[in-house]
Amino acid sequence: MKKTEMNYTVTRGEVWERLIIVKDRRTRRKRVPVEAAASVKIGDTAYQIPVTITSEGGILLSMTPANTEWLADGTYNWDLVATISRSALLTSTPLAETVVVYGTLTVSTYDNITPMESDGVTTALETV
Numbered sequence: 001m002k003k004t005e006m007n008y009t010v011t012r013g014e015v016w017e018r019l020i021i022v023k024d025r026r027t028r029r030k031r032v033p034v035e036a037a038a039s040v041k042i043g044d045t046a047y048q049i050p051v052t053i054t055s056e057g058g059i060l061l062s063m064t065p066a067n068t069e070w071l072a073d074g075t076y077n078w079d080l081v082a083t084i085s086r087s088a089l090l091t092s093t094p095l096a097e098t099v100v101v102y103g104t105l106t107v108s109t110y111d112n113i114t115p116m117e118s119d120g121v122t123t124a125l126e127t128v
Helices: 066-067
Strands: 002-005 008-011 016-022 033-042 046-048 051-053 059-063 076-088 094-108
Touching: 008 016, 033 051, 033 059, 033 094, 046 059, 059 076
Parallel strands: 002 094, 008 094
Antiparallel strands: 016 059, 033 046, 033 076, 051 059, 076 094
């Protein structure tokens, strides 16, 4: 299992998106995931980060302004687990490889003179 650390910053009330491209460490060729799941741990609860596998073979992590608005300022651990399908060179047996990306999400409030207005409707992420 390969592990990579990536740290990101999220601004409360703003759209947050990150595109992760998985590449082979030796050949640097792009590897296309067949499934992926991401989560962020806040306190004792793990919440799902919405994940989409793009048509180009990337993994898109995204949160809407409603998703990020309820996050409190602080630093939280997150991780992504993706399964990459590949075939062995001399056999037709399909193999699966797991890729893990982990790190921290640092949440901060946008520093502006006027306080951020809220419509009062926030959408928390789903729990894992």
